[in-house]
Amino acid sequence: MELIENEKTKKERFKKSAESRTINVLRALKVLGNCANQNLYNYHEYEINKIFRIIEKKVLETRGKFETIDEESFKL
Numbered sequence: 001m002e003l004i005e006n007e008k009t010k011k012e013r014f015k016k017s018a019e020s021r022t023i024n025v026l027r028a029l030k031v032l033g034n035c036a037n038q039n040l041y042n043y044h045e046y047e048i049n050k051i052f053r054i055i056e057k058k059v060l061e062t063r064g065k066f067e068t069i070d071e072e073s074f075k076l
Contacts, residue, residue: 032051035041 035043
């Protein structure tokens, strides 16, 4: 019974943390989007590409942390 409660607590903790952190990421992206206002900011295409390359790289790295590796199906 304690194991089930522990798993439930871990699930609740994940849900609370993941939701909060996702909201923070979405807010940060919205604020970043404000930089697209050319009346206030001057930028070059290469700068935008650099920004989104690093964002996309970090998204892929983070997603990879959630994917499990099936070691038993590994072959050379």
